Amino acid sequence: MSITLKHPGKGRTVVVPDAVAESYISQGWVVPGSPAPAEQDSxxxxxxxxxxxxxxxxxxxxxxxxxxxxxxxxxxxxxxxxxxxxxxxxxxxxxxxxxxxxxxxxxxx
Structure with a gap:
């Protein structure tokens, strides 16, 4: 399975395997349509x-x-x-x- 993620600051969208999605999310990527992470407020x-x-x-x-x-x-x-x-x-x-x-x-x- 895979998941689509978007970088809130750059707007770039990627499709990644579920196994690595958590790594992307920890770096600020989000599921499109979800609120931006707290780091965006930095x-x-x-x-x-x-x-x-x-x-x-x-x-x-x-x-x-x-x-x-x-x-x-x-x-x-x-x-x-x-x-x-x-x-x-x-x-x-x-x-x-x-x-x-x-x-x-x-x-x-």
Whole structure:
């Protein structure tokens, strides 16, 4: 027996024997018509299509400004992601600063 699988990022379709289908699925391939795997929600890359990048930006509240070309859209997404990481790091620093330096969990010396 065989199964038809589609790569969600590239759109390519292949027919593979059932014995190797699990290997393809673990690499992101899906049965046509099924939802894309969670990995699709990972960071966008050059392999994504413009429509996929725009959808990702929309779903994640990323303003693309006047970007219309693939490279510009991807750059806007990457800029938004790096600024989000900076915000997370700043929040972690602020949280650490809020803990008194002499806090030892209540242990006696």
């Amino acid at each position: 960071a966008p890359s050059k392999s994504w299509k413009v429509d996929e990048l725009k959808a990702y930006a929309d779903e994640n509240g990323i303003d693309l400004g006047d970007a219309t070309k693939k490279a510009d859209i991807l750059a806007a997404i990457e800029t938004a992601a790096s600024s989000e990481e900076d915000d997370d790091a700043d929040a972690d620093d602020a949280e650490a600063a809020a803990v008194p330096a002499d806090a030892d969990g209540g242990a006696d010396d």
